[in-house]
Amino acid sequence: MAATPARSVRSEARPVVQGLPSLELVPTPAPVRGFVGTVIACLALFLGAFGVVFFLNTQLVSTAYEIQSVQQEINAATAKEATLQDELVDVSTPQGLTAKAKQLGLVPATEIQHLDLATGSVITPVDSEGN
Secondary structure (H helix, E strand, O other): OOHHHHHHHHHHHOOOOOOOOOOOOOOOOOOOOOHHHHHHHHHHHHHHHHHHHHHHHHHHHHHHHHHHHHHHHHHHHHHHHHHHHHHHHHHHOHHHHHHHHHHHOOOOOOOOOEEEOOOOEEEOOOOOOOO
């Protein structure tokens, strides 16, 4: 007798379907609202992205012009340095020093003398010939 009550609990828990289920017509979904808002949001995102790209491109071009300007200044300074270096080499040769000395009115020394710092006296060096 214990088995009979279990069967009755099961049958009460499940409803028994009798006959065919009835079908009902499902209405079509309502048209999606907010289409215009979505289009406006997409358009705003597109224009914002386009504006950011335009801004970044402008910044890159501006930076490129600054780099070009600095490169031109560096090239001009390098050319001036090379010119000054050439002038320095030309002037520092013995011939250049002699020409500059003559231009200033200097003449070659006939007698070489030295100054002794310890005693403060002028010393005439002895020639290699013994004079």
